[in-house]
Amino acid sequence: MSIDTAPGASANALDATSGVATRRDILHRLLMTLGPILAALIIAGCILLAVGVDPLAYYGYVLEKGLFSPLGIQQTLTRMAPLLFLAAGLIVAFRAGMWNLGGDGQFLLGAVTAAASAPVLVQVMPAWLALICSFLISMVVAMAWSLLPALLRAYQGVNEIITTLMMTFLGTSLANVLVKLVFRDPGTTVPQTRTLPVEDRLPRLFDTTITSGLVLGLAAIIIVHLVMTRTAFGLKLRIVGANPRAAVHAGLGVPGLTVAVFAISAGLAGLAGAVDVIGVQGNVRADWNPAYGLAVIPAVFLARMNGFAAIGFVFLLSVLSIGGESAARRLGVPNHFTLVLVSIVLIVLALAEYVDHRYNQSRKA
Template structure:
């Protein structure tokens, strides 16, 4: 029993270390890049903390965390089934434009409560429907879902622009954008804060899906399906339906994220606007080992870094794209750490054979010299 507990403790420690090391290495590497650019890394990171956490700025970070966490769960669902839903931009923007475009009129006609519910359900339905074609093609013909979801995303982004200009355009604005929700019609705040209740929805979604994926028969079937679709068929799991269901759930959650984001933070959608949430959080989803609850601290870290880092980049005279450099570095170091960790777990050296041989030769020469001496 003690051996089992020690083994679990070692595995848990290994998971934590392998999750944290890429972030630390990325931050250290980014510090050297800042030095090379003539910037002060300590001042930069200090500004990140100041503008992302201190003086009440943590509330802005948690507001930003809301759609990111929901989208993280949406990606985890399909990734657990070894499927790829990379159409998050199109699904998000299409859901968002309908929420923003219909919101002002519905608020006046049926009031905030029913409008929140109706728009959220509509957004979830739009996000889900936009995954249906890639899901069906994957289930029926085995078509590569990476390509089909990216194509559908491009179509969705373009269609969003057309809807803004020709259907939901605010007649009082020259810039193509939807009408803006009144401040009083936005999602209510958590008492005593400036954080809207969408943040609570995001936490509930993470906890609920943590339970579903790890404690229910559906989660077990999903893991079997993700491990081997052939094995899933042998135990009576319908792989085609599982593929479609996973995509629908993922798309619906992305639609939910769009609804919470528009109703709680933005209030409108402007043409050519795309927050690109999915691509930015993908490394953190894998660092969390595809765990909805496990992703919470990583998404919180990124939210703080993005909120404070935007201001810090401007203050340092850098492009805000520097944040994407750090995200890319995390992805690179995550790949390296996983490679090294997997080799060590299998009892293998992480050094390539050629490099091991290069190290071995001087050692052999030294040994021979000692023998002759």
């Protein structure tokens, strides 16, 4: 009997140990994900107290407008559309071990291109075909804008953080110049592009104000997730991100894959700008820059570059964005305080990752 029961007891012990380890892993992930968010909310609340604003009232207005109001939740879901495209582009870059921080410049150039091309194209072809062409033009322009950082990283080893940030400043300035000098609507006194008629924009969902760009954004991030996790191409990109030298020894064309990563990431950023203009804005005004590109980065990191998890964190970011605008008007808080909150999340997340890394190293030692 002892011979028969010993293996069973060992198996039960192994199962119990495995279950405990799994629960620890889940709790650890939850702590590393939700902990920075809660810490950032507390720190931001302290800042609000320091300037004489009730943080509970501020967060209450954020939830009331961004989540519990019927019109607010529609605005929140609409705001998600461009953010999902940007998140998809960042997932491609980050999983491949590359930092495309030029999303804002690529976004604005895509938006300006769509705003300039769509009103003209709808006059000479069916609206659905004109919108598709505008999407493609925006994507190609954003891809072209990423070409210089991609080539410098691929063939010269130049740090892409520096080059993409520099291209962001140049792209933002170029977008403003194009709006003011090249694509300016002569029929208005305000420097802006021509306005795309409402009936020619992306259709709404279910008789609401939610743009169908939300569906496109969800499709984009899900496709990116599946490509990065279920295809040979995605495996190649992850190998390049994990160990570029090993990728070279494995015979992978690292320079070509590097250019492809930047092109895909930038193309998705350009589509984000096109979706925002064609689906919501209708035009682009001079000096318009919502700075979505950098705001999405914490959401992607909190999701651990997982496309499905990123959808949830993008929704949270949209709630903060829409609700924060309402709270700012009611309480006299600067309109960009949401960006401050997002920045605090990123800083706390980086600190948490550093502490966790040092703790794991000390345990292994």
